[in-house]
Amino acid sequence: MVTVRAPATSANLGSGFDVFGVALDRPADIVRVSKAEQTTITVTGVGSQFIPEDPARNTVGAVAEELDAPAHIEINKGVRPASGLGSSAASAAGAAVALNELYDRGLSRSELVPIAAEGEAVVSGAPHADNVAPSILGGFTIATADGVRSIETDIPLVACLPEIAVSTRDARRVVPDTASIPDLVTTVGNAATLTTGMCRSDPVLVGKGMDDPLITPARAELITGYDTVRSYALETGATGVTVSGAGPSVIAACHGGDRRAIGSAMLDGFSENGVDARVYQVSVGNGATIL
Ligand SMILES: Nc1ncnc2c1ncn2[C@@H]1O[C@H](COP(=O)(O)OP(=O)(O)OP(=O)(O)O)[C@@H](O)[C@H]1O
Ligand SMILES: N[C@@H](CCO)C(=O)O
Structure with a gap:
């Protein structure tokens, strides 16, 4: 039996649609695997009632198939x-790391990424x-x-998760088919600024680089x-604010001492619009850990 903790993540960060992501130090899924003749799945935890246990419809089923590693897979959802906090991905990542260990496949962490991405195709239609x-x-x-x-980095973040659901599949439908050259120029500049900020652990550059004229405006609606x-x-x-992943979470970059006040302000913003929410004051964290 192998047990893995796989963290929540925030994808896109505005200017890096389908490219950028950060690991958050919490919340996380716990994935436990044991060898079996055929893959079976049980799901407990946050929102488990909305998650299929059929291996053909759960991200971990596709991962077991890709690794040719049938197993009983227990998922305890923390995400x-x-x-918009990479819930389906946390399970897929946890399963990839756990099954690689259980079956001694010897794949590197980088080699496991495209395998776990096949799990994402099950829910969003594309293996991002x-x-x-x-x-x-x-x-x-x-x-x-x-x-x-x-890249290892140290950027304080606040993620605010409202009590509304936005599926990645739906949020991908509103992505525009085309982009103008001026918008592309802005996006490339912002993506480069954000990457520089990550390399320097500079929350001001990261925040500036989160602006995105192309995709976030459509999704914000x-x-x-x-x-x-x-x-x-x-x-x-906050030094920058954008939609986390496909939403509905909203993510802010900031200086460390401002996290509490920003979290509270974000909760107020949702509350004034009649939406309950919860907030995570987080840091950029480590990848999946074998427990
Ligand atoms: N192991 C899993 N964990 C979570 N959701 C799963 C899993 N397997 C299948 N799903 C399905 O995936 C959908 C949630 O994934 P989706 O990509 O929409 O959200 P997310 O992963 O939280 O968001 P994002 O990718 O934008 O950060 C739900 O319909 C859920 O039933
Ligand atoms: N890049 C993906 C992340 C969500 O799964 C999207 O925004 O659609």
Whole structure:
């Protein structure tokens, strides 16, 4: 039996759609695997009633298939599904690391990323790696077609999760089909600024680099209260605010001492729009850990 803790993540960070991600130090899924003739899945924890146990419809089923590693897989959800905090990816990442160990497959962490990404295809229709990469490797990650780079960094963050659900599948439908050259120029500049900020552990550069004229505006419309939450967080000292992953969570970068006030301001912003929410004051964390 192998047990793995796989962390929540925040993908995109505004300017890095389908490319950037960060591991959060909490919450996390716990994935426990034991060898079996056929893959079976049980799910407990936050939002487990919304998660299928059929291996063909759960991200971990696809991972077991990819690794040719049938197992009984117990998932204890700490990351709420349809949260924008990489819930489906945390399970997939945990299963990839756990099954690699259980079956002694000998794959490196980087080699496990595309395998876990196949799990994501089960729920969103496309095998994007921007959540599974940080959940497996930790830190800030850049996932592109030719591989993954990860950078250790120290950026204080606040993630605010409202009591509304936005599925990645739905949020991908509102992504525009085309982009103008001026918007592309802005996005490339912001992505480079954000990456520099991550390399220097500089929350001001990271926050500036979160702006995105292309995709976030369309997705923000799916999140009741987004504009209020964003402006309250910025007024309270956030260096940048954007949609976390496909939403509905909203993520803010900041200086360490401002996390509590920003979290409280974000809760107020949702509350004024009639939406309950919870807040996570977090840091960029490590990747999946074998317990
Ligand atoms: N092991 C799993 N954990 C969580 N959700 C799962 C799992 N397997 C399948 N799902 C399904 O995936 C959907 C949630 O994934 P989705 O990508 O929409 O949200 P998320 O992972 O929280 O968000 P994001 O990727 O934007 O951070 C739900 O419909 C859920 O039933
Ligand atoms: N990059 C993905 C992350 C969510 O799974 C998206 O924004 O659709």
